[in-house]
Structures are given as C-alpha cells and as structure tokens.
Amino acid sequence: MNLISALDSFLHQAYGAFAAPPSPDQPVSGAAFYKNIILKAVQDPAFRAQLISNPAVTLKEHGIVLPEGVNVTFVENTKDTIHIVIPPFVGE
Amino acid sequence: MKKKNPLRDIIVRSCSDKAFRQEFLQNPAGVLQRMGFHLPEGKKIKVLESTDEMTYVVIPSSMEDQPANWEQQERPAPGEKRQVAGLAMEWDENGLTLNGRIDSASAKGLKDEMDRATGNLLVDMSAVTFMSSAGISVFVATQKRLAQRGKELSLYNATPAVQNLFALTGLDSMFYFISDSDMYVPYGGFGMF
Numbered sequence: 001m002n003l004i005s006a007l008d009s010f011l012h013q014a015y016g017a018f019a020a021p022p023s024p025d026q027p028v029s030g031a032a033f034y035k036n037i038i039l040k041a042v043q044d045p046a047f048r049a050q051l052i053s054n055p056a057v058t059l060k061e062h063g064i065v066l067p068e069g070v071n072v073t074f075v076e077n078t079k080d081t082i083h084i085v086i087p088p089f090v091g092e
Numbered sequence: 093m094k095k096k097n098p099l100r101d102i103i104v105r106s107c108s109d110k111a112f113r114q115e116f117l118q119n120p121a122g123v124l125q126r127m128g129f130h131l132p133e134g135k136k137i138k139v140l141e142s143t144d145e146m147t148y149v150v151i152p153s154s155m156e157d158q159p160a161n162w163e164q165q166e167r168p169a170p171g172e173k174r175q176v177a178g179l180a181m182e183w184d185e186n187g188l189t190l191n192g193r194i195d196s197a198s199a200k201g202l203k204d205e206m207d208r209a210t211g212n213l214l215v216d217m218s219a220v221t222f223m224s225s226a227g228i229s230v231f232v233a234t235q236k237r238l239a240q241r242g243k244e245l246s247l248y249n250a251t252p253a254v255q256n257l258f259a260l261t262g263l264d265s266m267f268y269f270i271s272d273s274d275m276y277v278p279y280g281g282f283g284m285f
Binding site: 073086 | 103106107108117120124131134135139140141146147150152154
C-alpha cells in the first residue's frame with residue numbers, strides 16, 4: 001500500500017472516530033477540527049505559522065479550549081519530511 | 093473482506109509492544125517497508141511520541157508543496173460523463189463513479205476512462221451491479237500502471253459480491269477497499285500528506 005494514501009485515510013479515520021457529539025469540555029467534533037483547523041492550516045500559511053508558534057492561543061480563538069495540563073504541539077510535514085505520531089505507551 | 097489500514101496496526105502495536113515501539117521510533121522506514129508500504133521517494137519519516145502532557149498533531153504539507161495533489165490535473169474535470177454498453181461512468185471531485193455492469197462489453201471503455209487518470213484514483217463502486225473477470229483485469233492493469241508512478245487505485249464502497257470476486261482471484265490484496273464506515277472523505281486532497 002502507498003504510505004501517503006494510508007496516512008490520509010488514517011487521518012480521516014482518526015478525526016471521524018472522535019466525531020462525538022459536542023459537549024461543554026469537547027466543544028468541537030473531530031470532523032469540525034479537521035475542517036476548521038487542519039485543512040485551514042494546509043491552505044493558509046499565516047494560520048499555519050500561528051498554530052505552530054502559538055498553538056493554545058490559536059486554538060482558543062477557534063473555540064477549542066485545552067483541558068488543564070494538556071499541551072498541543074503542531075508539527076508540519078514538508079517536502080522532505082513526513083511525521084507519524086504514536087500515542088503514549090500504555091504497557092504490555 | 094475489507095482491508096484495514098495497516099498503519100492502525102502499527103500504531104496500536106506500538107502502544108503495547110515496547111521492542112516494536114523502539115524499533116519503529118528508530119527505524120520507521122524499515123518497519124513500514126516490512127509491513128508492506130511503498131515509501132515515497134526522497135522523504136524522511138519521523139515518528140513522534142505523544143505523552144500524557146503533550147499531544148502532537150501533524151499538519152500535512154502546505155498547498156504549495158503539493159500542488160499536484162490539490163490542482164486536480166491528474167484526472168479529468170468533474171462532470172465528464174461516458175456510457176459504454178451497460179456501464180455509466182462519471183468523473184466528480186473525488187474520482188470516477190460507476191453505475192451498472194462491468195463485463196466484456198464495457199471493460200475496454202472503463203480502462204480507457206481510467207487511463208485518463210495519472211494520480212491517485214478513487215473509483216466509486218457502490219452502484220456496480222455486476223462484474224466479470226474482464227473487469228478484474230482492467231482494475232489490475234490500472235493498479236499496475238499507477239503503482240509505477242507511486243500512485244494508487246482505491247475502490248470505494250464495493251458491494252460484497254464484487255469484493256468476493258476480487259478475493260476469489262486472490263487479487264484483493266492489490267487493492268485498498270474503502271467503505272463509508274472508514275469515514276473516508278477524500279475532500280479534494282487525496283494524498284494530502
């Protein structure tokens with residue numbers, strides 16, 4: 001399988017899976033996050049730079065408040081580098 | 093019969109298998125290749141570990157870096173239609189949508205249409221009512237042609253009967269079957285990374 005297609009599909013699956021009904025502490029669905037944040041970052045260089053340099057503030061401007069103690073770092077794929085994120089280790 | 097995204101297995105396993113996780117962190121390209129991935133040429137692959145305090149989110153490369161994927165020059169314009177024997181074909185933003193029968197009467201026409209795509213191609217199979225082995229060979233030929241360019245043919249919402257035909261010939265592993273339950277929305281950016 002082509003890695004790019006798999007990553008792409010995985011991205012959609014991941015955000016689709018989080019598309020739970022919005023609640024007070026989870027104000028946006030995965031689908032909305034994908035559309036308003038990820039796609040916007042792909043298309044808009046200024047927004048992209050903001051997300052990377054100041055993630056919490058930029059997310060807050062888009063109605064996403066991070067829970068206490070949770071930090072988000074945005075990393076960008078470039079022409080030369082592809083990033084894959086793995087969740088924390090949960091044990092054997 | 094639906095093929096699962098193998099990346100999911102890699103990611104799930106790296107959460108519970110320490111040795112595998114270490115290997116994936118140190119040599120992601122090697123692990124991916126072993127798991128059957130074709131890696132894009134000239135790209136470095138980096139694996140990042142999220143922690144309880146820090147979540148990493150990946151932004152796909154910017155539009156300027158992937159013009160070929162965003163401008164839809166790699167396939168005919170949406171709205172183009174063609175009918176061959178019992179098969180109707182129509183191009184849309186996501187790819188090619190088929191409706192009807194893929195048999196020896198329509199297979200050649202289908203191949204001609206798919207030959208117009210040079211990038212990743214998604215074919216909507218949900219309204220295909222019948223497919224013969226002539227259909228299989230056309231899809232195999234297209235998959236091989238695209239693979240030479242590092243691109244891929246994916247089949248969307250194929251009915252169980254059609255998927256079974258692929259399985260019977262042992263060729264199903266050549267194709268990536270996508271269904272609605274995958275929440276797969278190409279969104280004009282097929283191959284966004």
